[in-house]
Amino acid sequence: MNIISGEDTTMKTRNITQLEFWISTTLYILALIGICTSTSYGTGNAYRFIDNHINYSRLFNFFLPEVFKISILYVSFLLINFCFIPQIAKKNNIVLNVILNVITTILSVVIWMVANTYAQADRLVEDYDLSHGYAILFGEAFTYIFLLYLLFNIYAYFNEKGMVLLEKIPFLKDYNSSISQEIFISIKIWMVTLMVFAVIFSPTRDYEIVVVCLIAPPVNIIFTFFSIYYIIPNLRKAGKGFGRYFWGNVALAIMVCLLLLLLFVGFMRNGPAIPIALVLTSICMVCVATPLAWYIYKNKFEKQTEIQMLKTELGKSDASLNFLKSQINPHFLFNALNTLFGTALQENAERTGEGIQKLGDMMRFMLHENTQDKISLTREVEYLNNYIDLQKLRTSRSGDIKIESRIEEQLNNLQITPMLLIPFIENAFKHGISLQQPSYIKMTLQTKETTLFFDVSNSIYIKSDNDPEKLKSGIGLENVKQRLALLYPGKHELIIRESANEFFVHLTLQLD
Numbered sequence: 001m002n003i004i005s006g007e008d009t010t011m012k013t014r015n016i017t018q019l020e021f022w023i024s025t026t027l028y029i030l031a032l033i034g035i036c037t038s039t040s041y042g043t044g045n046a047y048r049f050i051d052n053h054i055n056y057s058r059l060f061n062f063f064l065p066e067v068f069k070i071s072i073l074y075v076s077f078l079l080i081n082f083c084f085i086p087q088i089a090k091k092n093n094i095v096l097n098v099i100l101n102v103i104t105t106i107l108s109v110v111i112w113m114v115a116n117t118y119a120q121a122d123r124l125v126e127d128y129d130l131s132h133g134y135a136i137l138f139g140e141a142f143t144y145i146f147l148l149y150l151l152f153n154i155y156a157y158f159n160e161k162g163m164v165l166l167e168k169i170p171f172l173k174d175y176n177s178s179i180s181q182e183i184f185i186s187i188k189i190w191m192v193t194l195m196v197f198a199v200i201f202s203p204t205r206d207y208e209i210v211v212v213c214l215i216a217p218p219v220n221i222i223f224t225f226f227s228i229y230y231i232i233p234n235l236r237k238a239g240k241g242f243g244r245y246f247w248g249n250v251a252l253a254i255m256v257c258l259l260l261l262l263l264f265v266g267f268m269r270n271g272p273a274i275p276i277a278l279v280l281t282s283i284c285m286v287c288v289a290t291p292l293a294w295y296i297y298k299n300k301f302e303k304q305t306e307i308q309m310l311k312t313e314l315g316k317s318d319a320s321l322n323f324l325k326s327q328i329n330p331h332f333l334f335n336a337l338n339t340l341f342g343t344a345l346q347e348n349a350e351r352t353g354e355g356i357q358k359l360g361d362m363m364r365f366m367l368h369e370n371t372q373d374k375i376s377l378t379r380e381v382e383y384l385n386n387y388i389d390l391q392k393l394r395t396s397r398s399g400d401i402k403i404e405s406r407i408e409e410q411l412n413n414l415q416i417t418p419m420l421l422i423p424f425i426e427n428a429f430k431h432g433i434s435l436q437q438p439s440y441i442k443m444t445l446q447t448k449e450t451t452l453f454f455d456v457s458n459s460i461y462i463k464s465d466n467d468p469e470k471l472k473s474g475i476g477l478e479n480v481k482q483r484l485a486l487l488y489p490g491k492h493e494l495i496i497r498e499s500a501n502e503f504f505v506h507l508t509l510q511l512d
Helices: 006-041 046-051 058-089 094-119 121-126 130-167 179-200 207-237 242-263 265-270 273-345 349-368 377-395 422-432 476-487
Strands: 401-407 439-448 451-459 492-498 502-510
Touching: 006 058, 046 058, 046 121, 058 094, 058 130, 058 179, 094 121, 094 130, 121 130, 130 179, 179 207, 207 242, 207 273, 242 265, 242 273, 349 377, 377 401, 377 422, 377 439, 422 439, 422 451, 422 476, 422 502, 476 492
Parallel strands: 401 439
Antiparallel strands: 439 451, 451 502, 492 502
């Protein structure tokens, strides 16, 4: 389960609050602009006033009533959503905030009714009983404001406590940790849409539109989540594609709409609202929810699976790389010890001391810098030179062994992975030097801007049957190939050629 700190929750709540304020303010401004435009270029209900022989004023019979009505809704929404309900949810001054909420609702009913007596004065004249006409306007205002403000309160409370309530549902805990947040956002979007349509279209006169908004969005939201978290995963496990998923959802949409038809059959006497809502619901389920769920699943969950696989492979690569590094050091130590042993047998204390000093420098390098991801190329070159000098001590008394080293001094700031080049030189000394036969090794290293050019060539001689190295291919070259593939993908070129008499390696490497 994801644990969100109090500071993070406060920050998210503050961001949501600011977003809702600006959305509601933007809608309020657009509504005012629409009213001004209609006042300037439209006639409103003027024809009804004229038919009933009533003087019509755009200012008093349209502009001011509409401004008062939309303004009271805007102010009430802000009070309910940002003042009353948050305090009630936090259990601060519950009684006071409930009373203020009720007073706001009553005041809104009165303002709405008074505004309608001016905007719809023609209806009062049409009714022979004036008191009955006022009662109708009051009833409509009360019903509309009560239902709309009930929706305001439900939305505001859900905004405060929705996530807490969703996280307590055991059913949701069995799924992805983000499903509660996704459901929370989806429900909020539906409720915002419902509030906007309820403000624009009065439920007393636009019954069909309100019914569509009540039925279609929640059914499609549930259908989408069911597809993402149940239908598609099971079809993917069975190896089924989009075709099976689509036609299965078509059949499911038909079944859902038939079930809803049975549930709402008692309300169909109120007109075509229910059938229209069910038809639109089924169309949205097939044409919107079905492809949307498939798209979300493909772009979210399958990408998450791919990322997880890459992380797993990366972990394996890191483990492999660490293992390869650990293999290199013992192998070199055996070679170094053999070199010192051979030098010591020659009973030359000066040369032995020089060899031990160089070995000490190399050991410090291996202990302190070999564990780093990158080191300076200068330090890597120093290590190569120490190794080559140490090997020259071993072969210096053999006139048939020629060792040529042209390794440029590096004064740049280039970085390289440690111990990357030594296996090639180590391999050359291991397989290219014979104390009984003429042999040679040639090594060159140079850089041009950020590109390193490294060449090693050595002679090949036929080893005797009793040579313990004859049947050993070594691990150095295989290790360095794997390290290059892991650490410099697409940034290196390794060429290895072998003939009857020579072994040649060329490495081109792009450095940082």
